[in-house]
Amino acid sequence: MKVTVKSLAQAAGVSRGTVDRVLHNRGAVREDVAKKIKMLAKELGYVPNRAGRALAAYKTPIKIGALMPSIGNAFYQEIISGINAAQEEFADLGLDVVLKEVEGFDEQTHLDAIEYLLAQGCKALCLSTVNTDRLREKINELYEKHIAVVLLNTDVENTKRLCYVGSDYLTAGATCAGMLSLARQDKLHILIVTGSHLLLGHNLRIEGFKQELNRQAIDYEIVDTVESFDSDIRGQQETFNALKANPQINCVYIAGAAVQGVGAALIANGKKDIFAIGFDDLYSTRQFVDAGIIKFVVCQQPTRQGYHAIKRAYQALAGQLNDKVPDFITETIIKIRANMDR
Amino acid sequence: MKVTVKSLAQAAGVSRGTVDRVLHNRGAVREDVAKKIKMLAKELGYVPNRAGRALAAYKTPIKIGALMPSIGNAFYQEIISGINAAQEEFADLGLDVVLKEVEGFDEQTHLDAIEYLLAQGCKALCLSTVNTDRLREKINELYEKHIAVVLLNTDVENTKRLCYVGSDYLTAGATCAGMLSLARQDKLHILIVTGSHLLLGHNLRIEGFKQELNRQAIDYEIVDTVESFDSDIRGQQETFNALKANPQINCVYIAGAAVQGVGAALIANGKKDIFAIGFDDLYSTRQFVDAGIIKFVVCQQPTRQGYHAIKRAYQALAGQLNDKVPDFITETIIKIRANMDR
DNA sequence: TTGAAAGCGCTAACAT
DNA sequence: ATGTTAGCGCTTTCAA
Numbered sequence: 202m203k204v205t206v207k208s209l210a211q212a213a214g215v216s217r218g219t220v221d222r223v224l225h226n227r228g229a230v231r232e233d234v235a236k237k238i239k240m241l242a243k244e245l246g247y248v249p250n251r252a253g254r255a256l257a258a259y260k261t262p263i264k265i266g267a268l269m270p271s272i273g274n275a276f277y278q279e280i281i282s283g284i285n286a287a288q289e290e291f292a293d294l295g296l297d298v299v300l301k302e303v304e305g306f307d308e309q310t311h312l313d314a315i316e317y318l319l320a321q322g323c324k325a326l327c328l329s330t331v332n333t334d335r336l337r338e339k340i341n342e343l344y345e346k347h348i349a350v351v352l353l354n355t356d357v358e359n360t361k362r363l364c365y366v367g368s369d370y371l372t373a374g375a376t377c378a379g380m381l382s383l384a385r386q387d388k389l390h391i392l393i394v395t396g397s398h399l400l401l402g403h404n405l406r407i408e409g410f411k412q413e414l415n416r417q418a419i420d421y422e423i424v425d426t427v428e429s430f431d432s433d434i435r436g437q438q439e440t441f442n443a444l445k446a447n448p449q450i451n452c453v454y455i456a457g458a459a460v461q462g463v464g465a466a467l468i469a470n471g472k473k474d475i476f477a478i479g480f481d482d483l484y485s486t487r488q489f490v491d492a493g494i495i496k497f498v499v500c501q502q503p504t505r506q507g508y509h510a511i512k513r514a515y516q517a518l519a520g521q522l523n524d525k526v527p528d529f530i531t532e533t534i535i536k537i538r539a540n541m542d543r
Numbered sequence: 544m545k546v547t548v549k550s551l552a553q554a555a556g557v558s559r560g561t562v563d564r565v566l567h568n569r570g571a572v573r574e575d576v577a578k579k580i581k582m583l584a585k586e587l588g589y590v591p592n593r594a595g596r597a598l599a600a601y602k603t604p605i606k607i608g609a610l611m612p613s614i615g616n617a618f619y620q621e622i623i624s625g626i627n628a629a630q631e632e633f634a635d636l637g638l639d640v641v642l643k644e645v646e647g648f649d650e651q652t653h654l655d656a657i658e659y660l661l662a663q664g665c666k667a668l669c670l671s672t673v674n675t676d677r678l679r680e681k682i683n684e685l686y687e688k689h690i691a692v693v694l695l696n697t698d699v700e701n702t703k704r705l706c707y708v709g710s711d712y713l714t715a716g717a718t719c720a721g722m723l724s725l726a727r728q729d730k731l732h733i734l735i736v737t738g739s740h741l742l743l744g745h746n747l748r749i750e751g752f753k754q755e756l757n758r759q760a761i762d763y764e765i766v767d768t769v770e771s772f773d774s775d776i777r778g779q780q781e782t783f784n785a786l787k788a789n790p791q792i793n794c795v796y797i798a799g800a801a802v803q804g805v806g807a808a809l810i811a812n813g814k815k816d817i818f819a820i821g822f823d824d825l826y827s828t829r830q831f832v833d834a835g836i837i838k839f840v841v842c843q844q845p846t847r848q849g850y851h852a853i854k855r856a857y858q859a860l861a862g863q864l865n866d867k868v869p870d871f872i873t874e875t876i877i878k879i880r881a882n883m884d885r
Numbered sequence: 886t887t888g889a890a891a892g893c894g895c896t897a898a899c900a901t
Numbered sequence: 902a903t904g905t906t907a908g909c910g911c912t913t914t915c916a917a
C-alpha cells in the first residue's frame with residue numbers, strides 16, 4: 202500500500218497541512234506532534250510522489266544551480282551538455298537549472314559564483330570547484346542552510362556534501378598503466394606531463410599509474426615530471442625540452458589537459474616509437490589518436506556526469522533519496538581508434 | 544508559453560474532454576474537429592506533461608512488457624537489473640513493468656511470450672528476440688495495433704519498431720582487432736569461437752573484427768572457426784580439438800558466450816602465449832581476466848540497455864517522443880584488469 | 886458528438 | 902498551532 206500525505210495525516214490524526222509543514226521543516230507545529238509525524242513517516246516508508254509535487258509546485262520551480270569553470274575549456278562543454286539534457290528531461294517535473302560559467306580556478310571567483318547562484322534562489326548546487334579550505338568551509342556552511350551540494354567532476358575533501366559525481370582518478374591512472382603493459386614489453390623510460398600539482402585529480406592519476414606499474418612489476422623509471430598548467434603552449438615547451446634533454450624517453454604520460462601541445466612536441470621531436478597516453482575524448486585528443494600519435498585515451502563519461510549530478514540534486518530536493526546517498530562514479534573508459542566516436 | 548490541454552481546448556474552441564479524445568484516438572469526435580485539434584497541437588508544439596498524466600492515470604498504470612531469454616543465461620541478469628532500476632524510478636510516474644523470462648531462442652516460445660504480455664495489458668514491449676520472419680511479422684502487426692516495440696540488445700531487421708537499444712556489434716569486433724594490434728606485432732594465427740552462425744550479433748562481431756584487421760593491414764590468418772552454441776562444454780571441446788589440430792594458433796577470438804569453456808580448454812592446452820579475447824563483463828570472464836588467461840573483454844553496458852529500453856518505451860507511451868526516435872547505442876567498453884569492477 | 890466535473894498527490898494561501 | 906481549500910495538467914466518467 203502506498204503512503205501519501207493524506208494517509209499519513211489520517212494515521213497521525215492531523216490534517217494534511219500539518220504533515221506538509223513537518224515534512225518541509227516549515228515550523229509552526231507543536232514539538233511532539235512534529236516528532237510523531239516524522240516517526241510515522243519513516244516507519245510507514247513515506248516517499249513523496251514526484252508527480253504530485255511537480256504539479257503542485259509548478260509555479261515555484263525547483264531551482265538548481267551549477268558552477269562550471271568552463272570558459273575556455275572544451276572538456277567542460279560535455280558536462281554542460283549533460284546538464285542541459287537533465288534540465289530538459291525534468292522540466293515537466295518542475296525543474297529549473299541556472300548555470301554559472303566562470304574561467305579558471307580562482308577561489309574568490311568561485312565563491313562569488315556560489316553567492317550568485319544562491320541569490321538566484323537555487324535550493325541545491327552542483328559544483329566543479331577547487332579543493333581549498335575556504336571552499337570547504339563554504340560547502341559545510343551550505344549544509345547547515347539545508348542547501349544540498351553535489352560535487353561534480355572534482356571532489357572537495359572532508360565536506361558535508363550530498364555526494365560526489367565524477368570519475369575514479371586512481372583507477373583511470375591504473376588503467377593507463379595496464380594498457381601500457383599490454384602494449385609494451387621493453388623497459389619504460391617515462392616522462393610525466395601533469396596539469397598541476399595542485400589538482401587532486403591529476404595527482405591521483407599519477408599515483409594510480411605508478412601503483413599499477415609496481416603491482417605488475419613492470420621495469421620502468423620516471424625520467425622527469427613537468428607541469429603544463431593545462432596550457433598547450435606551456436605543455437609543448439616543457440615536453441619538447443624534456444625530450445631533448447632525455448633522449449631515452451620512450452613513453453609520455455599526459456595526466457592533465459594540454460594534450461594538443463604535448464602532441465605537437467612529439468611531432469616536432471620526430472622520434473617515432475614514443476608511446477603517448479592521454480585523457481579524455483575531445484576534438485584535439487581524437488585527432489592525435491586518429492593519427493596514431495597517441496595510442497589510446499582514457500575517458501570519464503563527462504556527459505553522464507553532468508546529467509547525473511543534476512538528477513541527484515533534483516532527487517534530493519524532491520525527497521526521493523535516503524539519508525545515505527552513494528557517490529556516482531562513472532566508468533573508466535578506454536578509447537582506441539576503433540571505438541572512438543566519430 | 545507552455546501549451547496545455549486547457550489552452551489547446553481554448554484555442555480550438557472546444558472542451559478539454561474533446562481534446563483528450565482526439566489526442567488519444569478514442570473516437571467519438573467529428574472528423575473536421577479532430578483534424579483541427581491535431582493541427583493545432585502540432586503547430587503550438589503541445590507536449591503532454593508527465594506529472595499531470597501520471598497523477599491522473601494513477602489507477603490505470605502504464606504497463607510495459609519485457610521479454611528476456613534470460614533463463615540460464617547470466618548475461619541477461621544485468622539487463623534485467625537495468626529494467627528493475629527503471630521500473631523503480633518511474634513507479635511514481637505511474638509505470639508498471641511485466642517481465643517475462645524464457646529459456647533460449649525458440650521462435651514459438653517467444654511468440655507465446657509476446658501474447659502473454661499483451662494479455663497482461665501491456666501497451667508497449669521491450670523484446671530481446673530472434674531475427675526471423677515470424678517475429679518480423681509479429682512486430683509489424685503490433686505496430687498496426689499501436690503497440691510500441693523497443694528491440695533490446697539484439698535487433699530484428701526490417702521492422703517497424705520504435706527503436707533499437709543495444710550495442711554496436713561491428714564496432715565491438717573492430718575494437719577487439721584494434722586492441723590486438725596494439726598488443727601483438729607478430730603474425731596472428733587466429734581461432735574464432737563463435738556462439739552461433741544464426742545470431743546476427745555474433746556474425747557482426749566477426750565481420751567487424753576482420754574489417755579492422757584488414758584496415759590496419761595486420762598480417763593474420765583465420766585458422767578455423769568453430770561454434771559453441773553458447774555452451775561451455777561444447778565450446779571447451781571444440782576449442783581443445785582445434786588447438787590440438789592447429790598448434791600454430793596464437794590467438795583465440797571468442798565471439799559468443801562460452802568464455803568459461805574456452806578458457807578451460809586454454810588451460811588444458813597449456814600453451815602460454817595464446818592471446819585470448821572475449822566479450823562481456825560477467826563473473827566467469829572476470830575470473831579469466833584476473834588470471835591473465837584473457838587479456839581484456841569488450842563490454843556493452845547491459846544495465847544501461849535495460850534501463851533505457853524501458854525509459855524509451857515509457858516516453859513513447861507518455862507522448863514525450865517525436866515521430867523519429869533515434870536508436871540508443873551503448874558504448875563499446877574495453878575492460879582490462881585495472882578498470883574492471885570488483 | 887460534446888461538455889462538465891471529479892480526483893490523482895502535493896503545496897501554499899488563507900481561515901480558524 | 903492547526904485545519905481547510907484551491908489548483909497544478911491530465912484522464913475518465915457521467916450527463917447532455
